[in-house]
Amino acid sequence: MKKNFFKNSFGNEILFSKKEYLDRVKKVKLKMSKNNIDVLLVASPANQFYLTGYDGWSFYTPQMVLISLSEKYPYWIGRKMDAVGAKFTAFLDKDNIVPYPDHYVASQKIHPMDYLVDFIKSKKLERKNIGVEMDDYYYTAKWHDILIKGLPNAKFLNAFLLVNWVRMIKSSQELSYMKSAGKIANLAMKKAMEKVDVGVRQCDVIAELNRYTTMGTNEIGGTFTCKPPNAMVGKFCSAPHLSWTEEKLKKNEIFYIEMGGAKHRYHVPLARCIFTGKAPKKIKELSKIIKEGLNGVLNKVKPGVTGHELENTWKKIISKYGVKKDSRIGYPIGIGYPPTWGELTTSFRKGDKNVLKENMTFHCIPALWLQNYGIVISESFIVTKKGAQRLTNYEQKLFDLKDFQ
Secondary structure: OOOOOEEOOOOOEEOOOHHHHHHHHHHHHHHHHHOOOOEEEEOOHHHHHHHHOOOOOOOOOOOEEEEEOOOOOOEEEEEHHHHHHHHHHOOOOHHHEEEEOHHHOOOOOOOHHHHHHHHHHHOOOOOOEEEEOOOOOOOOHHHHHHHHHHOOOOEEEEOOOHHHHHHOOOOHHHHHHHHHHHHHHHHHHHHHHHHOOOOOEHHHHHHHHHHHHHHOOOOOOOOOOOOOOEEEEHHHHHOOOOOOOOOEOOOOOEEEEEEEEEEOOEEEEEEEEEEOOOOOHHHHHHHHHHHHHHHHHHHHOOOOOEHHHHHHHHHHHHHOOOOOOOOOOEEEEEEEEOOEEEOOOOOOOOOOOOEOOOOOEEEEOOOEEOOOOEEOOOEEEEEEOOEEEEOOOOOOOEEEHHHHO
């Protein structure tokens, strides 16, 4: 894969140009202005990465990105030892990387949010309207309590998903990384399924999958994904979000795998099933219905269509066969940090009137979880002027052992 990196002020290679980062910040500021927000505090690691490029496994301690309408550049505020990582990964200059001392970490007396309160006061922002990501996984009740007590003259506003909505339309560079992630997902799924056989432990199959998501292809290096695969066997396939075990695979079982490839934090999910024997006619027919419904949705995709319309297309197809599904069939994807690669903004479900736009990216996963088993065939895709462009080219079917023998 040809590298297309840029350099920050420290001379380190970063993933996007300074202009692209500043364009992202500008778009976020426009949304801030529309929502009467003067200062935005960004707790989400995915949103921090999007706005600054900072990428480290340091989000188990408090860190924040601060954007002020009165300043051109964001501030990254985090633990002193992790500020070094910001110099390697962020587009920011030295003055916009703000380290707090280590004695704030895991202390019962002081908290990193106390440091943030002092920083906000030092910038004379303590009387401003401050937006916070109220429902984000990483913005805790304690953080909020310290901030509102420490900044009694500020007005706090809910800015959850403000940045996420901006993230939805991808740049050409972002799409390039996602196409690479799709190639990794494609290979890893293939290698995992080649490992499947009667008598092989479930964990050995997933170890092979993880080997290839980490190693990547010969041309594209891989990395860790933001979450482990969902991998269920037999009756456990009726539950969507369980994990593999050390049990050996038996004959005539479904092995359900939902996984993802990742490149520079950009994720492309892929889900398929393999049957360890000759699949019963009922299960084969159900997989064909899923495939027909999936491709009906993909054929409907274009700029201007809504999630409601896509779900309705799926429902019309499966209802011909007496099949029902009461959960959503798709969601937007992109940057992934634990616990999700989903962007959390919209869904392919009844009543969702959010409009798809060119260069948005989605995972369509019309899985069926029934009483005794589950089946899935999914696709990740880009919305283009001409329709849905798949990010993987893995065959759409219920596989069995003979496909790999």
